[in-house]
Amino acid sequence: MSVSGSRECGVGFFFIVLVVCLAFLTVPLWAAEEHEPKWIRVSSLHFAVLSDAEEKKAVEVVLRLEQMRGVCGQLLLRNKLSMPEPVDVVALRSYSEYARLAPPALASSAQGYFLSGDDRNYIVLNVADEDSWLAVRRQLAVLYLSYNYPPTQAWLDEGFAAYFSSVRVDNQQATMGGDPGGLIELLKAQSWTALPALFGMRTEAAARLAGPQRTLFTAEAWIVTHYLLAQNKLPETGTYFGLVQNQGLPIEQAVQQAYGMSAAQLEQAVKEHLHSLTMAPAAAERAGKTPILAAGEMQVPVPVGPADVGTSTVQVPRAEAQALLAEVAVRVPEHREEAMHQLDTLVEQPLTETVIAHRALGWALVAQNKFEDAMDEFHQALELSQTDPWTHYYLARTKYLMAQRGGEMFPGLANMMQDLRIVLDWDGNFAEAYHMLAMARVQGGGINSALSALRTAISLNPRNEGYLLDLARVYMAGKRWDEATELLQRLKTSTDPQIAGAATQNLDDLPTLKRYGLMPQHPNAAAAGAPGGSHPASATANADSDEESEGARLEPPPDKRKVQFLKGRLMSVNCAQAPAAILTVSEGGRTMRLRTEDVKSLLLIGADEFSCDWKNRPVVANYKAGGKSDGDLVSLEVQ
Secondary structure: OOHHHHHHHHHHHHHHHHHHHHHHHHHHHHHHHHHOOOEEEEEOOOOEEEEOOOHHHHHHHHHHHHHHHHHHHHHOOOOOOOOOOOEEEEEEOOHHHHHHHOOHHHOOOOOEEEEOOOOOEEEEEEOOOOOHHHHHHHHHHHHHHHHHOOOOOHHHHHHHHHHHOOOEEOOOEEEEOOOOOOHHHHHHHOOOOOHHHHHOOOHHHHHHOOHHHHHHHHHHHHHHHHHHHHOOOHHHHHHHHHHHHHOOOOHHHHHHHHHOOOHHHHHHHHHHHHHHHOHHHHHHHHOOOOOOOOOOOEEEEOOOOHHHOOOEEEEEOHHHHHHHHHHHHOOOHHHHHHHHHHHHHHHHOOOOOOHHHHHHHHHHHHHOOOHHHHHHHHHHHHHHOOOOHHHHHHHHHHHHHHHHHHOOOOOOHHHHHHHHHHHHHHOOOOHHHHHHHHHHHHHOOOHHHHHHHHHHHHHHOOOOHHHHHHHHHHHHHOOOHHHHHHHHHHHOOOOOHHHHHHHHHHHHHHHHHHHHOOOOOOOOOOOOOOHHHOOHHHHOOOOOOOOOOOOOOOOOOOOOOOEEEEEEEEEEEEOOOOOOEEEEEEEOOEEEEEEEOOOOOOEEEOOOOOOOOOOOEEEEEEEEEOOOOEEEEEEEEEO
8 A cells, every 4th residue: 555545544434433423422412402301482362481491381371371361351350451560471391490480488399480570560470380381370369359349348358268269270161169178067067257357357357367267267258258259249349349448438338229138138148058968969978979170160161272272382482481481580589689699690691681681670770779770771771672662661760760769859750651552552451651651740740631541550450549649639739629638538548558548648748739820748658659759739720621631731849850961973873753853872981872852953063964874884872861862862963
């Protein structure tokens, strides 16, 4: 063999060995990629489920949640249920994944948990456990009742939640009314609280009950609610609450008028109903048969079946899914630090940086009262995408909280209102967005437009007494004294001591406001529900002529913000909400988001007319700061 041939043979052999080695090296990488969870989002009309499980399980979660929503609507006699706070669902394929996301106190629950918030609610499920959605039945009942039924006495809230906590659904039937945990035997063995005393239990007193007293209260509330639902007496119950809570009738008189029987007769009817619940199962057992239904249970066709619930499925990139999970975890105090560290890691890498990661970090910083740092995160999120509604919501929310804590005007009022309009275009049922928009409109001088937004918030979330308190204050700002007085008189009897105290104080301040047009100053007494403790009524004036229009405004309070100077480079112009525009200007290492309400009225230097196509242009801007990274334009010089 020649030398050249030997070399060729050696080179060939080396090449083969190299290919084989590379093949073995790459197998673990491919295998690891194949075993990485694939994330999907399955959406229906009312729910969106993020899941790493197979699509079939995620679709089933959506179906069961839609069915339970439908059952709850039937019980409340509502064709359409209101949900003024979004509900996000996470369905995890294994207990280990679920345990990492669950609060430590709930990690031992293999099914799931409900996480409430003032911006949205989360349902986290372990779909390795069959029927995991049953874990959130009670919380869903509380949620739907709160948003779709006027304020009630404590017994109905407790009774309805206990009743719904036994609901089960499948593809054909909904089973409900079962004993949620030994309550029938307890009621048969214990002496009952007299019905007027049960109905008279105030919410705060019921919340303090514990042990056997709490269990007995739940049992009596459950059986009364069971009777009312079985006898289709929910309309009469609504009449009863109107008589007691709105007209102030004594309980026994209201019971007589609403139900056509005395309180003693109603109590006896409930006890006879309890006895009837055990008759059918007992008769079946005496006949040697297994009862089809447990005591108290009834079956009805499900409101919606698999064919009625349309779903869509999309793939979710891994980095986005990680950020979404961390967005849940930062809301669990025990997981917050670790989740923030994970989010920091995600945003530091271009391949994993997402809008979701930045906004989740911003939310966590707001929870720590680090408002300026949070604003920076939200603005970085907007640099990645201007269309994420949650980022716009959190920007507005942060400004609201900054004003509330600092006792000042909303920073960047025009930007805040624009952010809220974007949110409401996305979700027209978001009650808190309407509330904040109303408060911003008051500060801008729009009394009637503020009333319109606030009434919408109240219609979506009728039990929020903070909204009602602000409604009274807007009435005061519009010099609608009689309406303000009537509402404040009702609120001063609230079971919430903060609401009652604020309403009482506002009533005491009314004469001064009427006479001098200014609210008295109360040191160390921030007005609950009003931004920054600065009372909307402190700037009373004539109301808008058109309640639905924001064009007919009052003269706003003077803007005392200092005009600041910025020399930098105009990176982009967003005219999506013309005639308004948002300019992104870079100066050194910082980026500012500057807004003008109308480009035609903007003082412009160095150009004949404004252009939405300007990019990478040196500019000089005068502006009034909103937050650390945004503000309202005063003038713009294009160089």
